[in-house]
Amino acid sequence: MTFPHRHLLGIEALRPEEINTLLDLADTYAALSRQPDKHADALTGLTQINMFFENSTRTQASFEIAGKRLGADVMNMAMQASSVKKGETLIDTALTLNAMHPDLLVVRHPHSGAVDLLAQKVNCAVLNAGDGRHEHPTQALLDALTIRRAKGRLHRLSIAICGDIAHSRVARSNIMLLGKMENRLRLIGPPTLLPSGISEFGVEVFEDMTEGLRDVDVVMMLRLQKERMDGGFIPSEREYYHRYGLDAEKLAVAKPDAIVMHPGPMNRGVEIDGTLADDINRSVIQDQVEMGVAVRMAAMDLLARNLRLTREAQ
Amino acid sequence: MTELNLINARLVDPETGTVSKGGVRVKDGRIVEHLPYGARPSGPCVDCDLKYLAPGIVDIGVKVCEPGERHKESYGSAGLAAAAGGVTTMVTRPDTTPAIDSPETLEFVTRRANEAAPVNVLVMAALTKGRAGREMTEIGFLMDAGAVAFTDCDRVVTDTKVFSRALSYAQGLGALVIAHPQDPGLSRGAAATSGKFASLRGLPAVSPMAERMGLDRDIALVEMTGARYHADQITCARALPPLARAKANGLDITAGTSIHHLTLNALDVADYRTFFKLKPPLRDEQDRLAIADAVKSGLIDIISSMHTPQDEESKRLPFEEAASGAVALETLLPAAMQLYHADLIDLPTLWRAMALNPAKRLGLESGRLSIGAPADLVLFDPDAPFLMDRAALRSKSQNTPFDGARMQGRVLATYVAGRCVYERS
Numbered sequence: 145m146t147f148p149h150r151h152l153l154g155i156e157a158l159r160p161e162e163i164n165t166l167l168d169l170a171d172t173y174a175a176l177s178r179q180p181d182k183h184a185d186a187l188t189g190l191t192q193i194n195m196f197f198e199n200s201t202r203t204q205a206s207f208e209i210a211g212k213r214l215g216a217d218v219m220n221m222a223m224q225a226s227s228v229k230k231g232e233t234l235i236d237t238a239l240t241l242n243a244m245h246p247d248l249l250v251v252r253h254p255h256s257g258a259v260d261l262l263a264q265k266v267n268c269a270v271l272n273a274g275d276g277r278h279e280h281p282t283q284a285l286l287d288a289l290t291i292r293r294a295k296g297r298l299h300r301l302s303i304a305i306c307g308d309i310a311h312s313r314v315a316r317s318n319i320m321l322l323g324k325m326e327n328r329l330r331l332i333g334p335p336t337l338l339p340s341g342i343s344e345f346g347v348e349v350f351e352d353m354t355e356g357l358r359d360v361d362v363v364m365m366l367r368l369q370k371e372r373m374d375g376g377f378i379p380s381e382r383e384y385y386h387r388y389g390l391d392a393e394k395l396a397v398a399k400p401d402a403i404v405m406h407p408g409p410m411n412r413g414v415e416i417d418g419t420l421a422d423d424i425n426r427s428v429i430q431d432q433v434e435m436g437v438a439v440r441m442a443a444m445d446l447l448a449r450n451l452r453l454t455r456e457a458q
Numbered sequence: 459m460t461e462l463n464l465i466n467a468r469l470v471d472p473e474t475g476t477v478s479k480g481g482v483r484v485k486d487g488r489i490v491e492h493l494p495y496g497a498r499p500s501g502p503c504v505d506c507d508l509k510y511l512a513p514g515i516v517d518i519g520v521k522v523c524e525p526g527e528r529h530k531e532s533y534g535s536a537g538l539a540a541a542a543g544g545v546t547t548m549v550t551r552p553d554t555t556p557a558i559d560s561p562e563t564l565e566f567v568t569r570r571a572n573e574a575a576p577v578n579v580l581v582m583a584a585l586t587k588g589r590a591g592r593e594m595t596e597i598g599f600l601m602d603a604g605a606v607a608f609t610d611c612d613r614v615v616t617d618t619k620v621f622s623r624a625l626s627y628a629q630g631l632g633a634l635v636i637a638h639p640q641d642p643g644l645s646r647g648a649a650a651t652s653g654k655f656a657s658l659r660g661l662p663a664v665s666p667m668a669e670r671m672g673l674d675r676d677i678a679l680v681e682m683t684g685a686r687y688h689a690d691q692i693t694c695a696r697a698l699p700p701l702a703r704a705k706a707n708g709l710d711i712t713a714g715t716s717i718h719h720l721t722l723n724a725l726d727v728a729d730y731r732t733f734f735k736l737k738p739p740l741r742d743e744q745d746r747l748a749i750a751d752a753v754k755s756g757l758i759d760i761i762s763s764m765h766t767p768q769d770e771e772s773k774r775l776p777f778e779e780a781a782s783g784a785v786a787l788e789t790l791l792p793a794a795m796q797l798y799h800a801d802l803i804d805l806p807t808l809w810r811a812m813a814l815n816p817a818k819r820l821g822l823e824s825g826r827l828s829i830g831a832p833a834d835l836v837l838f839d840p841d842a843p844f845l846m847d848r849a850a851l852r853s854k855s856q857n858t859p860f861d862g863a864r865m866q867g868r869v870l871a872t873y874v875a876g877r878c879v880y881e882r883s
Contacts, residue, residue: 255779
């Protein structure tokens with residue numbers, strides 16, 4: 145089993161076989177998580193600190209549960225309420241925490257590249273839980289695992305990603321991961337929500353959702369941030385829902401067994417029809433949440449193994 | 459004053475566009491005679507050993523952080539850096555804290571500069587008070603106090619009424635206005651140039667079109683007012699056609715670019731290296747080559763260092779939050795040699811853009827090798843290789859994107875009015 149990385153900062157640095165290694169391990173943790181006794185000891189004795197410079201409920205909870213199931217001592221730091229407010233720089237915060245000898249640092253930050261910067265200054269393993277609009281690797285990995293379990297494979301699928309791609313780190317990590325695994329990608333959204341240079345991404349771009357969804361195997365919806373709803377990027381919520389909201393009618397052109405995904409939290413009636421989101425035959429949204437814990441357990445396990453090997457070597 | 463003969467050099471003459479073997483005789487701070495190769499006149503001689511002798515660089519747009527942030531750069535440290543970089547005239551920016559927008563501040567700065575810097579310093583003043591874009595500064599008084607040009611630096615005067623009046627008033631006095639062509643609405647919040655790279659890195663980005671839009675607007679106002687106008691940095695191909703048209707139409711317009719936009723591109727930012735964060739942001743390779751071509755053709759008149767010192771604290775931040783700008787007084791010449799070695803721009807053309815044109819634009823006698831010109835000279839070896847180490851820079855701030863780079867081309871000696879202000883040991 146090879147996963148030669150000190151940190152998990154993005155999908156960009158991972159090779160296809162490393163992604164498979166991680167997903168295979170995550171499969172075993174998904175099984176473990178369904179047992180009455182959910183404990184394993186991969187992280188026993190290790191300290192995991194979750195540093196979230198940006199609000200998060202689900203991702204933070206997912207990382208916390210993952211760490212606890214593997215036996216780590218988990219601590220959550222709400223960075224918005226802390227010394228950052230007092231003017232401490234990111235690097236000073238990192239150095240302060242580093243002095244407490246954490247082993248795993250889970251970081252979310254509103255600025256792209258901030259987690260990379262922090263990782264350069266600490267001597268523990270760093271997991272990127274989302275940096276600006278750059279990457280959110282564990283989300284892409286949990287999406288990949290969900291797809292693999294639902295479709296039986298993670299290659300040669302036709303996958304549509306719809307919505308606010310320009311501002312989405314989830315979309316970037318997914319585009320990279322699904323591209324590396326040799327899938328056919330379609331991006332759907334209004335031009336204001338598509339990133340610049342998109343023609344060089346090796347994807348197909350659609351402004352018309354029905355056209356874009358034709359015969360796809362997977363539909364990934366993205367969350368539309370509240371602050372982008374009014375006038376700036378789209379004219380209104382209702383026009384957006386009309387053109388880019390996923391409902392049964394639009395989904396009808398996809399393959400009959402196409403699955404529907406959403407990273408959450410959902411805006412029902414903005415980007416996705418509520419009934420569709422709850423349809424257990426189409427929606428795998430709850431599976432995504434479940435796989436999230438499994439993937440994070442696998443990621444921390446692999447990084448902890450490398451950490452222990454490095455320390456033994458010293 | 460004493461005499462000096464610089465002999466057996468290769469003379470880089472931007473006026474004639476030639477490189478020829480020979481020397482110059484300097485007396486009372488001026489070039490008084492051209493010496494044939496091999497001549498050894500009486501009096502003190504420096505044998506240049508067939509290295510290259512060129513007019514000293516006239517660098518428009520140097521930020522020295524006095525008043526306000528002397529810890530980032532003082533006239534002393536900037537002057538030493540300039541001397542070591544072959545820059546014999548620094549034309550300094552008014553984007554200090556407070557801004558240089560009154561004759562009193564200007565006098566303070568001029569006095570500091572004369573005390574501390576071993577090279578010539580000319581000072582620019584703000585175009586509007588506090589660089590706030592609302593009221594014009596005392597352009598007349600400031601000219602009397604020695605301001606050579608008026609600029610709000612990287613701030614765009616967005617109110618076209620205010621800007622057009624400032625241009626008109628400046629026109630009446632014959633003052634040169636330097637502006638930063640950029641549409642501030644389109645470029646708001648941007649940290650990179652839009653495109654695949656910025657999208658992959660998740661950085662807020664601006665289309666190069668914002669520069670073209672800013673230039674289009676400024677050209678219209680220059681046509682309206684007849685002002686003397688210089689665009690500080692033209693960095694993208696899209697801005698070149700309107701610039702060419704404006705020049706062809708006879709407007710009093712010149713344009714500059716920065717050495718970084720000529721030698722680096724957006725991909726150099728790599729993993730969020732904040733020393734590569736500039737304003738405007740680095741462009742793609744096609745733009746870089748188009749700009750180099752425009753310098754070669756003369757469409758772009760001037761190359762500047764856009765020397766912008768930033769301390770470690772303002773750069774050790776996530777890319778979006780980090781300050782923009784790079785120091786470049788000492789790296790301007792070696793970086794320019796990259797263009798020479800890549801066969802993009804030859805030496806006389808480089809010196810036309812780094813010395814002759816800026817001097818002409820400011821009405822200075824320097825920037826040339828002709829008889830009677832001030833003996834502001836740089837002796838350099840375009841081939842000498844070295845590993846750039848930012849810790850060795852003389853600037854108080856060492857935010858150079860060339861740290862660790864293999865460079866070629868070193869300054870051997872710098873003369874200001876015939877006096878040696880730097881000699882490489």
